[in-house]
Amino acid sequence: MHSQCDICDNPLPIAHEFYHSGDLVIGQIVAHILMMHGSPSFLELPKETLIKEPISVIKYYQYLLALVFAVKEMNESPNILPNITLGFHILNGYYLPRMMYKVTLSLLTAHQSFVPNFMCDPQKKLIAAIGGLVSETTANMAAILSIYNIPQFSYGSFSPVQDDKMLFSSLYQMVPNEDYQFRGIVHLLQYFRWTWIGLISVDNDNGDRFLQSVVPLLSQNKICYSFVLRMPKRTYEDEAFLMFYKFQAQYLVLVKSKATVYFVYGEAPSLHILRMLLSLGELVSLPLPGKIWVVTSHWEFESLSIEKIWDTEAFHGAISFAVHSNQPPGFQKFLQNIRPSWATGDGFIQEFWEQAFSCLLMPYKKKEESKTICTGEEKLESLPGILFEMSMTGHSYNVYNAAYAVAHALHDIYVSRYRYRRLVDGREMAFQNVPPWQLHQFLRSMSFNNSAGDTVHFKENGELVEGFDIINWVTFPNSSFVRVKVGQLDPRAPEGKDLMLNDDLIVWHRSFNQVLPISVCNDPCHPGSSRKKKEGEKFCCYDCVPCPQGMISEQEDVDACVKCPEELYPNHYQSQCIPKDVSYLSYKEMLGIVLIILATSFSLLTAFVLGIIIKNRATPIVKASNRHLTYVLLISLILCFLCSFLFIGQPAKVTCLIQQTAFGTTFSVALSSVLAKTITVVLAFVATKPGSGMRNWVGKRVANLVVFCCSFIQAAICIIWLSTSPPFLYMDMQSLNGEIILECRAGSAAMFYCALGYLGFLAVVSFIVAFLARKLPDSFNEAKFITFSMLVFCSVWLCFIPTYFSTKGKYMVAVEIFSILASSAGLLVCIFSPKCYIIILRPELNNKLQLIKRKN
Template sequence: MDASQIIQKMEVWRFSSRRVVFVIRIMRVEVLLLLLLCQTAGKMHSMNCPFPEDPFPILHEFYQPGELVIGRIPSHIFFFDSSPSFMEQPTWMLADKPVSIPKEYQNILALAFAVKEINEKSGILPNLSLGFHILNSYYIAKMTYKATLSLLSTQQRFIPNFKCDHQKNLIAVFGALASETSANIATVLALYKIPQFTSGSHAPLHGGKMLFPHLYQMVPNEAHQYMGVVRLLLHFRWTWIGLMAMDDDNGDRFLQAVVPLLTQNRICSSFTLRITKMAFMDDFITVVLRLEEQYRVFLQSKANVYFVYGEPPSLHILSMLLSAAAKFALPPLGKVWVVTSQWDFNTWSINRIWDIEVFHGAISFAVHSSQPPGFPDFLQIVRPSWSKGDGFIQEFWEQAFSCSMTMSDPHKENERICTGEEKLESLPAIFFEMRMTGRSYSLYNAAYAVAHAFHAMHMSRSKQKKKINGGQLNFQNIKPWQLHHFLKYIEFNNTAKDTVRFNENGEILEGFDITNWITFSNSSFVRVKVGRLDPQAPRGQELMVNDDQIVWHKSFNQVLPISVCNDNCHPGYSKKKKDGEKFCCYDCVSCPEQMISEQKDMDVCVKCPEDRYSNAHQTKCISKVVIFLSYKEPLGIILAVLSISFSLITALVLGIFIKHQDTPIVKANNRSLTYMLLISLLLCFLCSLLFIGQPLKVTCLLRQTTFGLIFSVALSSVLAKTITVVLAFTATKPGSGMRKWVGKRMANSIVLFCSFIQAGICVLWLSTSLPFPDKDMHSLNDKIILECNEGSAAMFYCVLGYMGFLAILSFTVAFLARKLPDSFNEAKFITFSMLVFCSVWLTFVPTYLSTKGKSMVAVEIFSILASSGGLLGCIFSPKCYIIILRPKLNNREQLIRRNKIK
């Protein structure tokens, strides 16, 4: 089976369904087997070409001869075919008029411009000329294979692997933008190890270096682009998006890579739309009708951001539908389109009226491009007659300017004649751009990469003095595969001062430009660079976006678009997932007490630290105020003044009693006990000062124990006084044996014994659990209470309980002795004082437990002052009255006489 038979078989078997992919692969294997046989049989020997010219040549090609030739297979022009039928042999091409994508012509010119510059530079490829051979693929697999084999054949012949006279020396091939076309090219070129450069997504989707080891990507790895889009969505807080991808294997791989990435970053898709891949004319109406139904999905979705992945011509169909939505009486879409680097406004020539304002404000990850200085001048010389080898310019010129180069075609009788002097800059941007696009710039750099690699190889061999012929490199002996070593390590600066180099996977080390598309009603647009995606930047700094430069779609009134499933949860609220819906759809619930959410859409509320509390709206934590009963605040001042005042009064009473110590009223009821009681009351008043001020280690140790001991001494003195009265009355009876118990010894023993028990309790307390300064963070939400931690609450209440026991005992004895017939009997006053004392401390306990902070300390100070004041007032005020105001009554005779009268 020869090559022509293989091609005829490829022409007969034309498939558009995935169900026959296996057969297509078998055909590819047959092509490779044929090439192997040709290599074995022909041995690539030189011979005069006896083969006839190709009976079915590719209609559109651009050939410029050179000693070294770069091949390229674009998809600039295509035909609409009829749907295939297995009942008869398919015809060649039914459409009588080809359809072009005018904007693709700039890519062809970019290669021509690069070759022209390289040939004019004396520093690159000296004494060698560089040429190119461009063959159209028509977006058809069989034509892609034929174009690839034609590059391996003699000019105007179709016999691969046989060198005839004037055989072109092919050193590299540039693929098309569509990944499928580049894959078909690589399948054939893999046998020859010819370097292939692609400016479309290819390696990450089709196995990369494992399947295509000789492929070089002039665009960065597409995986970087996916992560860049996710970072962009997170940057603008867009968590509810529409997702669109081609309905083919590429689309499947895209979704398999992107959907988990979106989920990991808490981004959901409102819908996932598969864009039909159109291949035949009959499919066009079906595709449009299907997309019309899917257009209504756009209208029903709450998402304001659509992430689109696709390749021509599927993107063309989607663009046509969106721009022509008014024809179907559908409301226009005001959305933010986030698109990958394959996207461009390059319409078909048959669709001249294209309203692109629907894409106003779109954001794309464009292949980085700069402007070589001579390119605009080069475009000025492009005319229909500028190059005899350009087989593309006639179709481009006629369809771009809506004119005819000749009137011989009856189908063009109604069109005007092209003058040939039309200006490219007059074309709308969707047809042609005067600035070099990212795709054109990639081809421009690829041509320079090949030239620099060949030049590096020439210099290397010249230094080794191998294969030198008259000082020149014998390029006829150069094989394309020998360039790979030099391409891997090539690094140079192009005329735009950009550095071009590849990584170990053959991918160019470059980033993406974040481009904002600003469209106008006359089908023109402006690309505005608003950011940069640099995969080589430090982690977290890969994406840089200037928000202020972005122009949004007019429907957003230049306000940052919001794209979420539901309204954001404001600070103070957290998200709660809705049952049965995606995690991006949620309800908002207010934060619990002492928890906050400072940002919108927080998953959970955060608990404030112990030293901070939440504000009323639960949006932030506020530092708590540190409080304690201070001498600087009114309450502290009042209590301190009362404490000092009572202590001064007590000292005054003590002074009065000392001055009148020999009077009967002072001598009565044991004078030493009276002094002891007054001194203990004086200390009780003063010990309340230990409770005022910031708690310190020393004050915490002394506070409760000092208060307990002093009060125990006071109560013991009162008890001793009361018992003394009872014993004295009993001892006066005839024959009483109680006389020996009456005296100072008995009273002192009572005081010492009762006080010793309280001292023992305090020692036990301090030896087991010392009181210490502490901070109460929880009692009050907005305050930190500086307090003394008692160490052991049980021991504290033991101290209070023992004082209560002494008070009740004193009250009982005094109550029983209140009516004894003695002029100096003070049991009545003690009874009343103990009643006051018990009332104060019984009230103290529940009040103390129900208060917090400095109020608790104030309650205890008040109880100390009140109970001490009650003892002082009830016991000593009657005596002071007699001593000071009624001194005549302060003698034994008067008191006895008054008692008899009573």
């Protein structure tokens, strides 16, 4: 026996939302599921609560049908709650806070009498609530249900800021955290390199929180927004045009913005208002150009009954993040069987049917005589997708899973308490006192696979562990559309791989001709240039400046150009680094070939002169010029010409060691020989004077001593040089752009200057001595020829110094080779051309008689 009360004759409900409105005031219907005996039924609203000529979002009827389908499946399944029947009840909250509070309180009262806290029928009791399509209504319901610790399942959005577990301890979110969705959209914007976007958000607290979360996130990822447009959360039909003119200035920003991507955040009512604004804009000849709409999971492509004639072209190619959904087997067949008379107690199907098919089920409505009469056999699959979809949408899928979550939690309790069951009225088995709060421990640890094959389980904070599908909306002129799944956002994937996208499947707005849209503040800076911030503009707006000399940028829109590695250099466009050419004086290039020919020619010429001298060594002209010094001078000149080959070709460690030392040593021998010749002439003239004591110094000993001592000093300098800081092979990557100069470095600049300076010293001394002795009476006096040769020699090396240090690379080496050849050739020509002339062309002058005649 149990007591009865007059006000307790109906079970407590579980909430479910549906659109129902008058004058565009969006309403929501709240349904409830309960444990009961008998068939589940709808709550039919009293006639006085129904608004004549209702304007509804008839697509939301599917949410209700998803609940009915889930309850039907579970009641027919022998595996879930055998011998237990689940029921449901539906109420309307109209998206108004006061109505949501009243509806939620009515869940806790007796049927037909608003007396909260009376539960007279122990067989028909509230177990859980499914309700809250938007954050505001979810919070309103949770504020009451959490007092009684009744599980509530929000199948729509719920702001994470409101996710206070002290206040909403009984709430379970069927939609993943919004913050994760925002990060996914930012990754999507980065993927397509959209850095200049428009932001559109609902004008309420949730919109404020959205902007507070997203604006810093965009800035951190180098994305800027062109504008922020705030949309009202709801409006009335007679205020539509007034609202449009109020927001006309912002609408013009929307139309004229060069951003092609708009990031939209808004719950169901505000998205209808956005469609209204776009439609009104077309009516006043302000059509919106083709844009890409990137929207959050709140988006459902739906229409109020009066909106079904509005064009959907503006949203063709839109991309939305949608709650993951799947298709339970049998759901479409279930929808195909829906008829106006399919179930008693459905207070919504008549309104839905009339609004969907624009006909009348009740012909006695005088004002609707112009409409056709519904046959009741109309097919739901014939409706355009903007009014009704045959496939289960994301929010319907959440309702479906929420109902199954409640059933599985009850089933777990059923199994754990099997021995505590008792007979009720001697017929059926029922739970003994299962309060709703006991479901929580089973819900938080629950994990099950639904009939569609997806796993459903919650985190500790009551949030569903699930990702988002990325949907591309393809619309058609008849208000139908296709959802194309082009990717997904998986929270269980590794960092950086959570966004998976197949952009080949994406259909863009027709104005883009299927070319990837570009949404940037200005054209990107091409490789070879860098960005320069515009004063007073956001960082996404910038000028492009070419990279400085020697620097490159390989990618578009770089903040700064970079230097190439030393072994590389910028190409002509300064867009990449390319390997430098190795530069040295090669045997194969024209300059090297010319120098080789000159060096070879002068070497052969010197050898030819040496041959002439040797052949005519017994003649007076050869004897008079100290033929041994002549041999030494000619041989050293041959070596001087040949040492030019050490400077041509690719340098190596060995050639670097002997280049300068061989050049310095051979030239010191040549200059020492010239100096010895000059000194010999002077000594010979002085010794011929009567009573001179210099006779003992005339001869080979003095000449050999001069050559040996002067050459030894240079050899000593070279030995010290090689032992302390020898020359080395060096790759000069800085001097010439685009070239690596392969050269021999001196090692010690001081020793190099010492060796070169010593040669200059010998040349100057030889020049001075020769200049003083140039007018001494002698038939074959070489002093005047040596004077001229030293003048040429000194002139060449004085010109060498500035030229050498003003050139780089192989041309520096060429200058040194040319100086060697020119100075050596000067010695050869100036000293030996007169002798060869006499020996070859005037042999009559090369005799002793001529010498005596000249002396007399």
